[in-house]
Amino acid sequence: MKRRGAMARGAMKSAHPLPKKMAGTAALVVALVPALAQAAKEYNLQAPVTPIATQIFDLHVYIMWICVVIFVGVFSVMFYSIFAHRKSKGHQAAQFHENTLVEVVWTVIPFLILVFMAVPATRTILAMKDTAVPDLTVKITGSQWKWSYDYLDHGFGYYSNLKTPVAQIEEGEPKGEHYLLEVDEPMVVPAGKKIRLLITSSDVIHAWFLPAAGVQQDAIPGFVRDDWMKFDKTGTFRGQCAKICGKEHGYMPIVVEVKSADDYAKWLAEHKKAALAAADDPNKTWDVKELIARGEKVYAANCASCHQPTGKGVAGAFPALDGSKVVTGPKDDQIKTVLNGVVRNGQPTAMVAWKSTLSDIDIAAVVTYTRNSWSNHTGEVIQPAEVKADRS
Amino acid sequence: MSSIPHDHAAGHGVDHEHAHHPGGIMRWITTTNHKDIGTLYLWFSFIMFLVGGVMALAIRAELFQPGLQLVEPEFFNQLNTVHGLVMIFGAIMPAAVGFANWQVPLMIGAPDMAFARMNNWSFWLLPFAAVLLLSSFIVPGGAASAGWTLYPPLSVQTGMGMDLTIFAVHIMGASSIMGSINIITTILNMRAPGMTMMKMPLFVWTWLITAYLLIAVMPVLAGAVTMLLTDRHFGTSFFNAAGGGDPVLFQHIFWFFGHPEVYIMILPSFGIVSTIIPAFARKPLFGYASMVYATGSIAILSFLVWAHHMFTVGMPAAGQVFFMYVTMLIAVPTAVKVFNWVATMWKGSMTFETPMLFAIGFIFMFTVGGFTGLVLSLVPVDIVLHDTYYVVAHFHYVLVAGSLFAFFGGIYYWLPKWSGRMYDETLGKWHFWTSFVFFNITFFPMHFLGLAGMPRRVPDYATQFTDWNEVASIGAFGFGLSQLIFLYAVLKAIRSGPPAPARPWEGSDTLDIRDPAAGELKRIYLKRNERLMMEHATRRERPVPAQRGANMRTALILLSIAVVLFGGVIAAGYSGGSTAGIGVLGFAIIGFLLVAILRNVRR
Amino acid sequence: MPGAGIPLLSAEPEFCVVSRRNDSLGSRWRWRVYASLCILSLGLALGFAALGAWMVLPYSALEMAVLYLAFRWIERHAADWERISVCGDRVIVERERAGTRTRREFNRYWTRVEVEEDAFNHSSRLKLWFAGQGVSFGDELPAGKRAIVARDLRRLLAAR
Structure with missing residues (x-):
């Protein structure tokens, strides 16, 4: 029985066995077949790194064992019957049916078993819901198609974009170790602290899913949901968006770096400084090179998934920017398009408004970049002040 | 639809005869005969099964390796969405209606369905719906791509393919409603004398309950997709947070339809399996009454568990706990069913022709799906498995190895009666074993993928998921090809199969299998029927004993409890809002009415 | 009879x-079944309407109207x-x-x-x-x- 093997292997990996006897059995199997221990990872939930995930892991192993026992029991009876009570062996059919006692017994027993499953599950639910008294609160916002993390206690935040190069995804280049599960800026949290997550979305429903932490919470536009996690150890843990959210749904990774308290403090200080620096002087005049270099980054992070790195767009779905009338026409029109998005028949389109997501400098940079890339050679330079003027 | 010529050539093995009817297509279009319409339903659903299957294979081909090789992510999402819709509304549901059309009148001794012409309409709506749904691939922006669940706001964002999908869902819904009204009126009103409720074959019982569920929930689906439509085009904000709506409300409505829908797809299969097992065990079904009650309880519970599809939206702990408990409860009647089937086999005199193999395969794998369902019902575990491949594995175990396998079994079981010809047993066995093996190769590894954290509906995945995805893709192609054996076996049987004996399975004992159309007139129930119907009118009618009723009363009481509970749950889920007050009040009134009616019934 | x-x-x-x-069901039970479906279907629709999703209601009403016609036909021809x-x-x-x-x-x-x-x-x-x-x-x-x-x-x- 395939299932049974899988469960046995699954149980071995359990670091926190709930039923002690089962751990014993599992340990025995590990001793017998040591080679399987390594492979076990593939057959069970990810190794838990938070107390909640540990509870979930143990609960799953516990339930699985119950299921395996019932499964083996029921199907031993069935397969024995298939083996013994066949016409080819000359077995005569009995004609019994309806037995109230038997029927009551096999209704009550499953019910009792369910009670044994429900009790630990309920306990875990209550623990999962306890978001009170956090040490740190991070607001997580999903948007098509990236996550952003706002450290509400420290007044800064940033976007976390997929880092895997397009060449690896589309052109068959050798995949890196963390293919699709790597970001430019991971979420960073301290170990051993209770982190409260406020999860929301700016467009469609996403889901913030970090399996090793036992957290999955839908990010719903217009609503803020909360959840929490507390890591036992440092390390880097990976997940991805779990709710279908459009074409780049598979390219919305979540990476959480858990640092020791000291390292986290260091990271926090650096980040605050960087955040201050990033709040650039709005009146500074930027030169073309600076703007194009910055614009290229902004473009790659925000625009390239639809309009493509080549600027050619996707025929029928996303317009090309290369040679586009908007991009080569009057610059104020393009700036307004980027700021306010494209609204057709009163409904927002895939070209969303960027005014709340990108700063004046970012928009100036990306507009300058698109007006001077590929076959577009307007030679125009857009300054942040112009964007600011168009915002009203 | 290309289905018409197909139906034609293959429907009855009378194609040579048919050559003498030049206007033959019109006869299929205008037929009001329940058997013809059943045949049309079954061929239609098989064609849609192949269409949806091809989409599934495209999906599996893309997922064979990490990276994007064959399709763009946007098109991948469209394939995923339409695969789901086609399989649910185009393949599984029409197939179940096809079985009902063929078998229900035969099994209860009715001359035809109650509304023969409406029966014709309800079928012929389907090809139009299918064309609408599939043509969405060629409109600008492509087909719907938000998953078959059509969650807003994503579904509000996409192009006109979504509108076509909404219309297609409306038409299919109308077809389902007409079909189920027909079935429910036929079963209730047109049973032969002596065919009391508790003598009806289980297949008829399961379909009675299915039709009841369909009538209850189809308007909910229609309302949900209409609200999507008006949100998309007419400026309403039912599900738009910016306009004061709530995207999660759609999920509540959708799953309020969606969960009974799950049982709509599985209950007829329970009925088929409960017909096949006793026939090949040569032994009566162990607990007929408890099977009926179990089916009824599953139907009632199906109205109370919808939010287990939404454990990650962030509902209060009380809501999660309630929905977890009720969901777990479903395991009880389901277990009762499995025990009953096993007890029916126990000490029988079994043979293992193809229908029996599919029925045993059904029990075995449906139980696997049932256990994974139990695992998923536990909120904490669901949190780490929700929207992962574990869920994909779970519902394919219950829908493919569950519903579909039972349907295959049903086809092999009844084909000799329907076509008068026997299928090739060797081909049937090949079909079963290849399907069984490849099915498990395809879907079992998906449990591991889900446990390891691979989300569903992604066109590309991290490298650690590669091995199992490769295995699953290979299995999927094997499973797809295995279905060609089925097509060949059926075509061969109806074209050139040897004539089937009047009673093809020696253990079978239901009314239909002794249908006089096949020449055998020794009938259990019909004998009584005959006396009543053909007696001389000058003789006094003997009074028919007024029994029936006790079961209906029980069903009504249970139903009223369900409705009142539902009200409570809605109130609990939304406690704090003024809507809760209205909800509680409304349900209190309904509860009061129900109690009043029931007291009346008792008298 | x-x-x-x-x-x-x-x-x-x-x-x-x-x-x-x-007429295997009889008039009385026919209308009881109809009533139970009405209560269930319209009850659900009203519940949803109370939550703001009133568009279920017209469909539910339409369906019950069709079902009524079907049952009345059966009744007349019983x-x-x-x-x-x-x-x-x-x-x-x-x-x-x-x-x-x-x-x-x-x-x-x-x-x-x-x-x-x-x-x-x-x-x-x-x-x-x-x-x-x-x-x-x-x-x-x-x-x-x-x-x-x-x-x-x-x-x-x-x-x-």
């Missing part, structure tokens, strides 16, 4: 078959019957549909019995022909029973 409302024949017939629907009897040299075909009664008499020696078999359509109809006029009988009977009636009738009519 089966048989109620069918008038007695004036003479003892040589042959008599009554074909009628078997007492339908058809009788074919042979008395002396007359063949009498009587029927009642939704409360309207019709009666046809044929000459026994000039009446032809025909079964229109339609293998393609899986159906058969029993028809009596007299002086170029046809009247069908027994659409409510199961196909096998129709065949028996046809056989017996044919034998009887050919006997003289």
Whole structure:
């Protein structure tokens, strides 16, 4: 029985066995077949790194064992019957049916078993819901198609974009170790602290899913949901968006770096400084090179998934920017398009408004970049002040 | 639809005869005969099964390796969405209606369905719906791509393919409603004398309950997709947070339809399996009454568990706990069913022709799906498995190895009666074993993928998921090809199969299998029927004993409890809002009415 | 009550078959089932309307209207019957549909019995022909029973 093997292997990996006897059995199997221990990872939930995930892991192993026992029991009876009570062996059919006692017994027993499953599950639910008294609160916002993390206690935040190069995804280049599960800026949290997550979305429903932490919470536009996690150890843990959210749904990774308290403090200080620096002087005049270099980054992070790195767009779905009338026409029109998005028949389109997501400098940079890339050679330079003027 | 010529050539093995009817297509279009319409339903659903299957294979081909090789992510999402819709509304549901059309009148001794012409309409709506749904691939922006669940706001964002999908869902819904009204009126009103409720074959019982569920929930689906439509085009904000709506409300409505829908797809299969097992065990079904009650309880519970599809939206702990408990409860009647089937086999005199193999395969794998369902019902575990491949594995175990396998079994079981010809047993066995093996190769590894954290509906995945995805893709192609054996076996049987004996399975004992159309007139129930119907009118009618009723009363009481509970749950889920007050009040009134009616019934 | 409302024949017939629907549910339970569906469907729709999703309501109402028409049709036709009897040299075909009664008499020696078999359509109809006029009988009977009636009738009519 395939299932049974899988469960046995699954149980071995359990670091926190709930039923002690089962751990014993599992340990025995590990001793017998040591080679399987390594492979076990593939057959069970990810190794838990938070107390909640540990509870979930143990609960799953516990339930699985119950299921395996019932499964083996029921199907031993069935397969024995298939083996013994066949016409080819000359077995005569009995004609019994309806037995109230038997029927009551096999209704009550499953019910009792369910009670044994429900009790630990309920306990875990209550623990999962306890978001009170956090040490740190991070607001997580999903948007098509990236996550952003706002450290509400420290007044800064940033976007976390997929880092895997397009060449690896589309052109068959050798995949890196963390293919699709790597970001430019991971979420960073301290170990051993209770982190409260406020999860929301700016467009469609996403889901913030970090399996090793036992957290999955839908990010719903217009609503803020909360959840929490507390890591036992440092390390880097990976997940991805779990709710279908459009074409780049598979390219919305979540990476959480858990640092020791000291390292986290260091990271926090650096980040605050960087955040201050990033709040650039709005009146500074930027030169073309600076703007194009910055614009290229902004473009790659925000625009390239639809309009493509080549600027050619996707025929029928996303317009090309290369040679586009908007991009080569009057610059104020393009700036307004980027700021306010494209609204057709009163409904927002895939070209969303960027005014709340990108700063004046970012928009100036990306507009300058698109007006001077590929076959577009307007030679125009857009300054942040112009964007600011168009915002009203 | 290309289905018409197909139906034609293959429907009855009378194609040579048919050559003498030049206007033959019109006869299929205008037929009001329940058997013809059943045949049309079954061929239609098989064609849609192949269409949806091809989409599934495209999906599996893309997922064979990490990276994007064959399709763009946007098109991948469209394939995923339409695969789901086609399989649910185009393949599984029409197939179940096809079985009902063929078998229900035969099994209860009715001359035809109650509304023969409406029966014709309800079928012929389907090809139009299918064309609408599939043509969405060629409109600008492509087909719907938000998953078959059509969650807003994503579904509000996409192009006109979504509108076509909404219309297609409306038409299919109308077809389902007409079909189920027909079935429910036929079963209730047109049973032969002596065919009391508790003598009806289980297949008829399961379909009675299915039709009841369909009538209850189809308007909910229609309302949900209409609200999507008006949100998309007419400026309403039912599900738009910016306009004061709530995207999660759609999920509540959708799953309020969606969960009974799950049982709509599985209950007829329970009925088929409960017909096949006793026939090949040569032994009566162990607990007929408890099977009926179990089916009824599953139907009632199906109205109370919808939010287990939404454990990650962030509902209060009380809501999660309630929905977890009720969901777990479903395991009880389901277990009762499995025990009953096993007890029916126990000490029988079994043979293992193809229908029996599919029925045993059904029990075995449906139980696997049932256990994974139990695992998923536990909120904490669901949190780490929700929207992962574990869920994909779970519902394919219950829908493919569950519903579909039972349907295959049903086809092999009844084909000799329907076509008068026997299928090739060797081909049937090949079909079963290849399907069984490849099915498990395809879907079992998906449990591991889900446990390891691979989300569903992604066109590309991290490298650690590669091995199992490769295995699953290979299995999927094997499973797809295995279905060609089925097509060949059926075509061969109806074209050139040897004539089937009047009673093809020696253990079978239901009314239909002794249908006089096949020449055998020794009938259990019909004998009584005959006396009543053909007696001389000058003789006094003997009074028919007024029994029936006790079961209906029980069903009504249970139903009223369900409705009142539902009200409570809605109130609990939304406690704090003024809507809760209205909800509680409304349900209190309904509860009061129900109690009043029931007291009346008792008298 | 089966048989109620069918008038007695004036003479003892040589042959008599009554074909009628078997109203297996009965009027009272029919409307109880309808009420239960109404309560469930409209109750759900009202519940959703209270939550702001009122668009379920029109569909639910429409569906219940269709279901009402279906049940009313069944109700009106529950007492339908058809009788074919042979008395002396007359063949009498009587029927009642939704409360309207019709009666046809044929000459026994000039009446032809025909079964229109339609293998393609899986159906058969029993028809009596007299002086170029046809009247069908027994659409409510199961196909096998129709065949028996046809056989017996044919034998009887050919006997003289």
